[in-house]
Amino acid sequence: MNARKKVAFYTLGCKLNFSETSTIARNFNDEGFDRVEFKEKADIYVINTCSVTENADKRFKTIVKQAQKANADAFVAAVGCYAQLKPEELAEVDGVDLVLGATEKFKITDYINDLSKNDFGEVHSCEIEEADFYVGSYSIGDRTRAFLKVQDGCDYKCTYCTIPLARGISRSDTMRNVLNNAKEISQKGIKEIVLTGVNIGDYGKGEFGNKKHEHTFLDLVSKLDKVEGIERLRISSIEPNLLKNETIDLVSKSRAFVPHFHIPLQSGSNVLLKKMKRRYMSELYTDRVSKIKEVMPHACIGVDVIVGFPGETDDLFLDTYNYLSELDISYLHVFTYSERDNTEAANYEGVVPKNIRAKRSKMLRGLSVKKRRAFYESQLGTESTVLFEGENKEGYIHGFTENYVKVKAPWNPELVNTIHKIKLTKIDDDGLVRFDFKN
Numbered sequence: 490m491n492a493r494k495k496v497a498f499y500t501l502g503c504k505l506n507f508s509e510t511s512t513i514a515r516n517f518n519d520e521g522f523d524r525v526e527f528k529e530k531a532d533i534y535v536i537n538t539c540s541v542t543e544n545a546d547k548r549f550k551t552i553v554k555q556a557q558k559a560n561a562d563a564f565v566a567a568v569g570c571y572a573q574l575k576p577e578e579l580a581e582v583d584g585v586d587l588v589l590g591a592t593e594k595f596k597i598t599d600y601i602n603d604l605s606k607n608d609f610g611e612v613h614s615c616e617i618e619e620a621d622f623y624v625g626s627y628s629i630g631d632r633t634r635a636f637l638k639v640q641d642g643c644d645y646k647c648t649y650c651t652i653p654l655a656r657g658i659s660r661s662d663t664m665r666n667v668l669n670n671a672k673e674i675s676q677k678g679i680k681e682i683v684l685t686g687v688n689i690g691d692y693g694k695g696e697f698g699n700k701k702h703e704h705t706f707l708d709l710v711s712k713l714d715k716v717e718g719i720e721r722l723r724i725s726s727i728e729p730n731l732l733k734n735e736t737i738d739l740v741s742k743s744r745a746f747v748p749h750f751h752i753p754l755q756s757g758s759n760v761l762l763k764k765m766k767r768r769y770m771s772e773l774y775t776d777r778v779s780k781i782k783e784v785m786p787h788a789c790i791g792v793d794v795i796v797g798f799p800g801e802t803d804d805l806f807l808d809t810y811n812y813l814s815e816l817d818i819s820y821l822h823v824f825t826y827s828e829r830d831n832t833e834a835a836n837y838e839g840v841v842p843k844n845i846r847a848k849r850s851k852m853l854r855g856l857s858v859k860k861r862r863a864f865y866e867s868q869l870g871t872e873s874t875v876l877f878e879g880e881n882k883e884g885y886i887h888g889f890t891e892n893y894v895k896v897k898a899p900w901n902p903e904l905v906n907t908i909h910k911i912k913l914t915k916i917d918d919d920g921l922v923r924f925d926f927k928n
Contacts, residue, residue: 493521494521494522495529495530495531496514498514498534501537501552501569501571516595529559530563532563533563533564533601534559537594538567538569538572539571540570546571553565553582556584565584566600566601567587572588576588580852581852587600588855589859600858627682632879633679633680633878633879633906634680634681634682634876635677635682636682637674637684639685639692640660640661640686641656641660642695643658644659644694647766649798649826649829650832651830652687659688659694659695660696661692661695661704664696664712667713668712668716671716672718678906681722684724690732692705692706693706706731706736710743714739714746715744720908722743722746723749724749724751726751726753727752728753729753729769730769732777737777747892748891749791750781750789752791754793757771758771758809761798761800761805764798764834778816778817782817787868787871789894790818791822792820794809796849797841797845798841799837801826806849813856819893821853862916865894865922866916868922869914869916870913873891873892873910873911873913874891875888875924876889876907876908879905882897884899885900886898886899886904894922896911896924898923898924909926911926911927912924912925
């Protein structure tokens, strides 16, 4: 039997805040938490903030320290007025894990459950996880989806990245091979293919072992869309400068391509994008997101971002935070910058201390939870299709809609690797979405 988790509250400010703290405390009680005094050891400390009192920020820092003294490993959340007005300031305080503003504070248990289930292992940007498990040029990750490799290597010279050193120049599989592999996969009864590569938007380059360029990424997606038997095609990750309007339009009208894009940004600051030697400015990125949302309002857009790159001052980091906060995206993959031998950036000045990198990473992960939550909420009441996965997770089966909303239902082995029409109804306590079957 698991011991019940403990939660403690600290309220600053007016009577309204105290009444709201009581409401929030009841939510925790309903979720199986026991309330303890703030000075006692708890798993979660919630600080309900006030923006009126003098020295609000100093007072807040002191209270966070109290919580950390009681339990250094505890999860610390800031809610309320000050959290609404100056979320970045609060998020920057050492030890703070989550900041929720006015509308979000009453759903805090959803966020907590959502966060605690996430595994925040750090991954380093640009290192393609799929690279080591290709057999031939596709690999079957599970019975429901396959990863189809179409391209390898990279000709870009991003100053933080070792991929060109590790994987060589950009080169592509031939169109014939890719289409044959896609057909083979479809004959195995697999419903979804994820296109992968190091820089897949560069597809076509080196298709014949030299720089001759017969096909483009647009050719590739239009031909794959016609392969019979594949129900879903997903583009894994594509550089913003290589994601052309024609491709976005094709996906929006496509038979099999799903409205889900993962587009690396790395920084919302043009100063840093230049230092990283990325091939676009933030304006182009904004333009790509607007274009996708214009033709596919329900599209899911994921973003890679690096924190702690050399020269990233507090102000430049806030440029990124605010940029992402206002952008209509669905989730973030946050990478903490780490020095890599033989990269240009390893010799740059303005090294960001490790503890500040960690703090910025935590702020953006908190923002990602909010973004995903807001995206899921925007999809409630809509109808879509879900492809169910093959694993029984504590009595539930999970699946993804075409626009990458993760759903759950009581385990039923007959649903594995099947596609069903559903209507999204509510967000569960763990952050996943419940639904009604439509067929």
